[in-house]
Amino acid sequence: MKRNPAARAVALAFCTLPMLAHASEADLMQRLDKLAAELEQVKAELAATRKKSDAVEARQLAEPAPVNTSEVSLRSEPQTVLSGYGEVNYNRPTKDASAAQTDVRRAVIGIQHRFDAKTKLVTEFEWEHAVTSATDKGESEVEQLYIEREFDNGLRAKVGLFLMPTGLLNTNHEPTAYYGVERNFVETAIIPSTWREAGIGLSSTLDNGLSWDLGLTTGFDLGKWDAAAAEGRESPLASIHQEGQLAKSRNLSGHAALNWRGVPGLLLGGYVFSGEVAQGAANFAAPNSRVILWDVHARYTPGKWDLAGVIARGTISQTGTLNATFSGNPTPVPSAFDGWYLQAAYQAWKSSDYAFSPFIRYEQFNTAHSYAGQAQGVGVAAGPTEKVATAGANLRVGEGVVLKADYQKFQTDPTRDRLNLGMGYAF
Structure with a gap:
């Protein structure tokens, strides 16, 4: 067993003392010199050991053990995160109070x-109108279900069912994210609200504030059009979207979006979607019909102001022959539909975690701007352009709750004038 140098020196001294008592003066001096030499050797060994230990410790501090960045990311962020949002609304028409309802x-x-630092699953499950059954008006649906993978160059890829990156509302539609009790008409009737498709998408954000999205997805099915119902008048594309439910995929669609955030508080962007909608149906009257939808949008938030605007337009081509087969029905397929809105909000009061923001919005939209293929004098007239002014306020309570109130004035159809109250949350 190897002894500590200091212990060895002490033992040597104790062993030497008895002999010193019987030694002559010459022997005594010789032995003292020898003992001193050995003590110096021990001191040198102690100094060397200490120096070696200090060097090892310094090297360990300067060169820490390699760290797995994926493990650090997963430790700093929960692997599974629960989120949600919802709203309860009250609508009271001013012309007919008996039609007031809460939903x-x-x-x-x-x-x-x-799954790891670069791969995640995103899902959203939605229930509408409180009760879902065969005899109720409620719906249960998968709103999103996709896998996203991020690569080292900043490119992101996703596959599954995801929201289309159009307008200001479609990908940011929680009630805490927009003003007013109800979602605006342009991004509900012209751009179908929470519009999603199944497919693949690529996106990236550049250092200059520009972000882009590209995708190849499912599209619409014009064979679902019901010329005898009013749904197509309310929102042409919402009446023929497939939502990932046994979606016909003979004809796939493409989309592209650009957004620029190069100035603090400013967003400028645009989006375009294109896809054939006959889906290869046999003997279909519009075999090459195509939907094209585009929008441009802007939002600017200087200080306490929040300013926004959207312009959107959609077309459905080659519907003349199809509309001829709908003669006598009230809802042929429109060849064009469009709308726009401008909105301004101002944070007038803030105290602690409360914030009160009045707003005003003006919008125009037409879900049946024009028709094709109708005989002169017997066809359905193009729809009127509805003009709606909305004024109200949002009261934020903390970070995730909002109380809302507004009044909406309809110019073309005043019977739709109404008072709206709402509660929403998001976490």
Whole structure:
């Protein structure tokens, strides 16, 4: 067993003392010199050992053990995150109070799971109108379900069912994210609200504030058009969207979006979608019909102001022959539909975690701007352009709750004038 140098020196001294007592003066001096030499050797060994230990410790501090960045990311962020949003709304028409109603408009649960630092699953499950059954008006649906992978160059790829990156509302539609009790008409009737498709998408954000999205997805099915119902008048594309439900995929669609955030508080962007909608149906009267939808949007938030605007237009081509088969029905397929809105909000009061923001919005939209293929004098007239002014306020309570109130004035159809109250949350 190897002894500590200091212990060895002490033992040497104790062993030497008895002999010193019987030694002559010459022997004594010789032995003292020898003992001193050995003590110096021990001191040198102690100094060397200490120097070696200090060097090892310094090297360990300067060169820490390699760290797995994926493990650090997963430790700093929960692997599975629960989110959700919902709203309860009250609508009271001013012309007919008996038509007032309260609705649990929607309740949504989102589950996001991160497999590693670069791969995640995003899901959202939605229930609308409180009760879902064969005899009720409620709906239960999968709003999103996709896998996203991020690469080292900043490119992101996703596959599954995801929201289209159009307008200001479609990808940011939680009630805490917009003003007013109800979602605006342009991004509900012209751009179908929470519009999603199944497919693949690529996106990236550049250092200059520019972000882009490209995708190849499912599209619309014009064979679903019901010329005898009013749904197509309310929102042409909402009446023929497939939502990932046994979606016909003979004809796939493409989309592209650009957004620029190069100035603090400013967003400028645009979007275009194109896809054939006959889906290869046999003997279909519009075999090459195509939907094209585009929008341009802007939002600017200087200080307490929040200013926004959207212009959107859609077309459905080669519908003349199809509309001829709908003769006598009230809702032929429109060849064009469009709308726009401008909105301004101002944070007038803030105290602690409360914030009060009045707003005003003006919009025009037409879900049947023009028709094709109708005989002169017997066809359905193009729809009127509805003009709606909305004024109200949002009261934020903390970070995730909002109380809303507004009044809407319809110029073309005053019977739709109404008072709206609402509660929403998001977490």
